Amino acid sequence: MLPSEVVRMVPALAAAESELSQPDTVVADLLEILRRQLRMDLAALARVEDGHLVLQVLCGDIAGFGLHAGATVSHPDSLLGQVLTGELPAIVADTLADPSLAGNRDVRDWGIGSYASAPIVDAEGRVYGVLCCAGHRSRPASPEREGRFLRLLAAFLSDTVLDLHEMWARRRRVWQEVSDLIDSGGPRIIYQPIFRLADERIIGVEALSRFPDGRGGAQRWYADATTVGLSTELERLAIGRALAVLPVLPGDLTLAVNASPTTISAGLLDLLPGAAADRLVVEITEHEHIGTDKHLLRAVEQLRSRGVRIAIDDIGTGYAGLEQLLHLRPDIIKLDGVITRGIDTDAARRAIATGLVQVADEIGGSIVAEGIETPAELATAMAAGILYGQGFLLGHPGPPAGAAWLRPDTRPSAVPGDPGGLQAPAGPGAHREPRPNRLDRHGPLSSADARR
Template sequence: MTVRTATLLGPTAEVPTPSAAVVELLAVLRRHLHMDTAWLGRIEGDLLVIQAISGDGDRFHLTQGSTVRRRRGLYPGVLSGRLPTLIPDTLADPRTADSPTVRELDIRSYVAAPVVTDDGTIYGLLGCLGRRPHRELRERDAQFMLMLAEILRDSVSDLHRMWQAHSQVWLDVSRLIDQGGPTLAFQPVFDLERARIVGVEALSRFPDPCRSTEQWFVAADAVGLTVELELAAVRRALGALPRIPAHIGLAVNASATTLSAGLVEMITGTDADRLLVEITEHQRIADVPEVTRDLDRLRRLGVRFAADDVGAGYSGLEQLVLLRPEIIKMDCSLTQGIDTDPARRAVATGLVHVAEEIGGGGVIAEGIETAGELLTTRDAGIRYGQGFLLGSPTPVLRDACVAADE
């Protein structure tokens, strides 16, 4: 079946998540008509892209994101009016008996109607499929389908706008990845006791000033390109490693998923014992089971790990237990104001003890911006610091590496 449907079904597409109202409407439609599958599809060039589905879609090789090619699908006939809204028995009807779609997907009955946006343009198709003939279907069932298609007008207009926005994000991120990924700025990390630089963190910088770095990664995540974008940034950072003095390490950022999506292979063969991989706490390590294996593989190469942004959210303690990082990076929300807030000082002191117990490498205080914050973090036992007071991010690698030594 897979071979025979290859010419009928197109590539899987990225689609925005449909609203709960659309999903519920499809379920109502399927139950009302006693059909096996109900779906909403968008016309995209020569493809019908399945946006939402209810019921046994696998029976017809359809899932959210599946595509059907125009030249072999039933849907062009429905859109043009050549085929009716309802056919109770596709093999008994001469208009569909010889259709490749009917034969290859074993569609024995269907009900389908065009869906238009609020400006009157064709959005796509609302449909139901059956695995057996439904000779009990009547014209009023076709009218019911047309009524629901009209109800969907506002919802598909929202989906259309979402799709346009997602498409633009996908194009922006894809273009950036193809160009080698984001540019980099390097910010020095200091040994606060010795007042000298021990590392630089490679920070991603993006071309659109209206979208922050965090917004770029959130947008990439929405269209499924986070891993590729992170790998592109790490690849560019690794290219700078030979230009960094041998006594200075390099920190790069990666999510838990990226660890198991090519990072091991990318780092193999580099000066891995100079690398610190910062794992953000915004994605739970427990949600990516293979990460533990790849953490071990990278550690055997000499890579060290940092738990990033600790204190910025609520999953930090769990991350620390699972990751057991060599370094804990205390989020700037805890650093800023630490000199006037006993609670922040208490948390900082606690993190120093945790770091000593689980990794032995120490804590980096992020976001040091005043002399008071610097003095207090050092008095709390925090060994390393990073922030605008000590050194701003700079695209010139030499400036970042020399800043502390002067």
């Protein structure tokens, strides 16, 4: 029988949505169960492809073995390849004591003291790849029992969970689509104005990514890019394109760009303009379990040392976001549109907003309410003590060409981006033309009053 952990996964897997990342999660969960059951340091799924074995999903001490997802090993010559062909035993408790492994290159280079593996065969009898575990040291083993467990789990993975061939074919298609987008220059960038609510003065703009039709919105594109390992490259490209507006952005307006913790940790300093860094706001997206990430905290401090302000996006939608307030002490807190929407009719939403205003005051930050769409929401946000906001009521996102916030001396040829992009629609929700003297030069979000 399979362990109870695997059995409990079946209903959840059957009900799960067919998101691109879901198969990876399923496989990773199964690998972790396998690794713990066999008391090994590493578990992996490798796929046979064009005469090679490609390591698709790994869990455990990946760095300790010097491996990574996507690593390719020769099929006929490798340890896994010889296990698949039957030249080497499927389970070895002590590689140093097994004469068939004497001088084996993979055992030596990867530091393998023990291993166990089983082939994965699809419904048509074709060998898809191999399910395997490895340990740094030798260990007691029960080859018959462990082999039976491995084969059961491999069969469960092939027959019950998902179509592995389709899973990796879909992953390759997505990788190609994201790669093509990166090669073509990345997403189109539009900008949404941010206002001081008391007099509706524009005090900054937020850069937003817009992607080709067919795959969904920006959130879906970035999620898929993360799944295929291209998120940092895509985000950096989008940020670089967003920064192109700085030369035509009035000097007293800020520019906000979005970045995930992974991209921030990888480093953004090389993208920052020298003298204009204190006009930038980096909004951190995806909050789960990042508060104690030393790499992220160090990268945030490096950005702050250059004058960049830090914002936390989508606050108010969960515990993880609130946890970041304690660790990051952001300069700006973005109140999520889920809280803003209907705030005029919901006491709970008003209480959350009022509480966050108090938190911001205590840490020396500012609140920006997102998604303001009605006059009643605007009035209620202001009554709660929120000084800044953005949303369709105040101004729609659009390309820089023709925007009210452009420097008045800007030549059309100097405006970056696609002038044929998303235009602000006419009507009650259209962007309001501010008077030339209504730019906020001294608010907490303006560069004149940046907290460093």
